[in-house]
Amino acid sequence: MPELNFQVDEAIVVPFAAVPSLAFKLHITNRPPEERIHTIVLRAQIQLEVTRRRYSPEEQKDMVDLFGEPDRWSRTLRSLLWTHTSVVVPAFEESTRVELPVPCTFDFNVAATKYFEGLREGDIPLCLMFSGTVFYAQADGVLQVAPISWQHESKFKLPVKIWREMMHFYYPNTAWLCLRRDVFDRLNQYKMQQGIPTWEAVIEAVIPTEEAVSK
Numbered sequence: 568m569p570e571l572n573f574q575v576d577e578a579i580v581v582p583f584a585a586v587p588s589l590a591f592k593l594h595i596t597n598r599p600p601e602e603r604i605h606t607i608v609l610r611a612q613i614q615l616e617v618t619r620r621r622y623s624p625e626e627q628k629d630m631v632d633l634f635g636e637p638d639r640w641s642r643t644l645r646s647l648l649w650t651h652t653s654v655v656v657p658a659f660e661e662s663t664r665v666e667l668p669v670p671c672t673f674d675f676n677v678a679a680t681k682y683f684e685g686l687r688e689g690d691i692p693l694c695l696m697f698s699g700t701v702f703y704a705q706a707d708g709v710l711q712v713a714p715i716s717w718q719h720e721s722k723f724k725l726p727v728k729i730w731r732e733m734m735h736f737y738y739p740n741t742a743w744l745c746l747r748r749d750v751f752d753r754l755n756q757y758k759m760q761q762g763i764p765t766w767e768a769v770i771e772a773v774i775p776t777e778e779a780v781s782k
Contacts, residue, residue, distance in 0.1 A: 568713055569703050570598040571607075575695060575723035576664075580733040587673065587737040589729065590666040591695075593654075593721075600661035605702040605710065607656035611667060612696045612717075615647040615682060619692035629685030633678060649679045649693070667695075673734060673743045683730050690724035697721070 574594045581588040597604055622630065627637045634643045654667050674680055683691070697719040703711050746754070758769045 568711070569602060569604060569701050571701065571715065571719060572596045573695070573697050573719055573721045575667075575693075575721050578669075578723070578725050578729050580729065580736060581668070582736065584670075587671045587733050589669040589671060589725075589733060591669060591723070593665050593667045594662065595656060595659075595665065596662040597660075601706070603658065603660050603704045604656070604663075605658050605704060607699060607701045607715070608653070609656055609667075609697060609699040609715070610651065610653045612651050612698075613649040613669065614694045614696070615649050615679060616692040616694050616722075617647060617682065618644050620689060623687060626685055626687055630682070633681055633685070646694070647678055647682065653699070671730075671733065673738055674745060675743060676745050683727070686727045686730075688727055690726055691730070693723045693725055695721045695723065 572595070574596075576592040576594050578589050578591050581590050595607070617634075622637075630637075634640055650669065650671075652667060652669050654665055656663065656665050672680060675684070696717050697715055698717050699715045701713050701715055703713070705711060754769060754773075757763075757773070758766070761769075761772065763769050763772060
């Protein structure tokens with residue numbers, strides 16, 4: 568029966584995808600090496616291990632919406648589920664490398680997006696937990712099927728700069744704002760009534776200026 572091991576070597580930005588995407592370079596090895604793997608239907612659950620890094624004072628301020636004030640973090644700081652993804656691994660013997668696709672979102676209603684955007688520099692500690700099904704042949708050539716249990720995992724530190732490079736590529740100098748439908752309708756009516764050409768100008772018209780806030 569295969570003894571699989573999974574290791575993430577690096578992460579890269581996938582250009583020109585349908586949605587902002589990263590690709591994790593996944594190295595898969597198997598023992599015994601002479602055992603032929605026909606295919607693997609591989610699933611991955613990716614967790615953000617938020618307790619495994621330090622946070623600057625500026626980062627702590629941006630994490631209040633997620634974890635509350637820093638003096639409460641001993642109770643509120645917990646790992647977050649980022650996403651689920653999957654890939655079909657082609658046939659190999661002993662070892663292979665594949666790209667694990669990781670679609671991303673810039674929706675600030677999603678906790679992972681808030682977390683990523685709150686980080687200034689350094690790495691994002693991840694834990695990838697794998698499951699799925701492996702199809703393989705033993706020495707007699709008979710095709711076998713076996714499940715992959717969640718005990719298979721890989722730790723990886725995703726550089727914050729990779730996340731920022733990806734979002735800058737897909738949304739240069741842009742951020743998303745998701746509104747309740749009735750709030751959007753009121754804002755849209757205001758935009759049309761005032762003859763304001765862009766949504767940026769609408770927001771600038773309804774929020775106080777820096778001078779007004781400082782008074």
